[in-house]
Amino acid sequence: MKESIALTWRRIPHRYRLEGTKCEVCGNVYFPPRNVCPKCRSKGKIVPFTFSGKGKVYSLTEISVPPTGLERQVPYVFAIIELDEGARVAGQIVDASYEDVSIGDRVEVVFRKIQQDDPEGLIHYGFKFRLVK
Numbered sequence: 001m002k003e004s005i006a007l008t009w010r011r012i013p014h015r016y017r018l019e020g021t022k023c024e025v026c027g028n029v030y031f032p033p034r035n036v037c038p039k040c041r042s043k044g045k046i047v048p049f050t051f052s053g054k055g056k057v058y059s060l061t062e063i064s065v066p067p068t069g070l071e072r073q074v075p076y077v078f079a080i081i082e083l084d085e086g087a088r089v090a091g092q093i094v095d096a097s098y099e100d101v102s103i104g105d106r107v108e109v110v111f112r113k114i115q116q117d118d119p120e121g122l123i124h125y126g127f128k129f130r131l132v133k
Contacts, residue, residue, distance in 0.1 A: 018109055018127055020087060022049035031087040053109030053127070055083040062098040069115045077101050081129055092128045106132040 020031035024045035028037060031051065036043050060079040063070075070076075077093040079101070093101055094112060107129040114124040 018051045018053050018089075020049050020051060021046045029085050029087050031083070031089050049085075051083050051085055051087065051109075053083075054132075055081045055107055055129075057093075057101060057103050057105045057107060058082040058088060059103065060093070060098075060101055079107075079129070081107055093130065094128045095130050101131065108132050 018031070019033065020029055021033040021035075022029045023037035023040060023042055024047055025042040026037060026040040028039050029049050029051070030038070033048070035046060037046060058080040060077055062075050063078050064075045066074050066076075075098065077096060077098050078090065079093050080088050080090055082088050091109075093107065094110065109127045110130050111125060112128045114126045114128075117123075
């Protein structure tokens with residue numbers, strides 16, 4: 001499914017800057033951004049929060065049968081990353097094979113091309129992760 005240019009621009013803060021939200025009542029942080037805190041149900045005290053982009057591998061797998069549009073990238077490592085601030089995000093680990101990555105390894109966010117609609121179409125960029133050695 002193709003995404004509109006307007007939708008892509010609206011998602012820039014959390015796609016390009018790893019921006020989520022923080023509840024000023026209970027202190028929890030969330031990614032993607034939330035309007036209501038799932039923990040304390042607060043509505044009015046949710047503020048933007050930019051994550052550092054550093055964290056550790058919480059869980060991982062190797063993708064060998066990719067979704068449409070990512071066929072040329074297989075095999076690749078996909079992981080759940082626990083950010084230092086506490087939120088967990090899903091993302092691809094680049095520049096490493098499955099054998100190179102272990103649970104607990106330190107990672108940092110990088111800005112990379114995700115996919116392109118067609119040879120002259122919209123190019124989607126976003127965050128991925130790489131190992132910190």
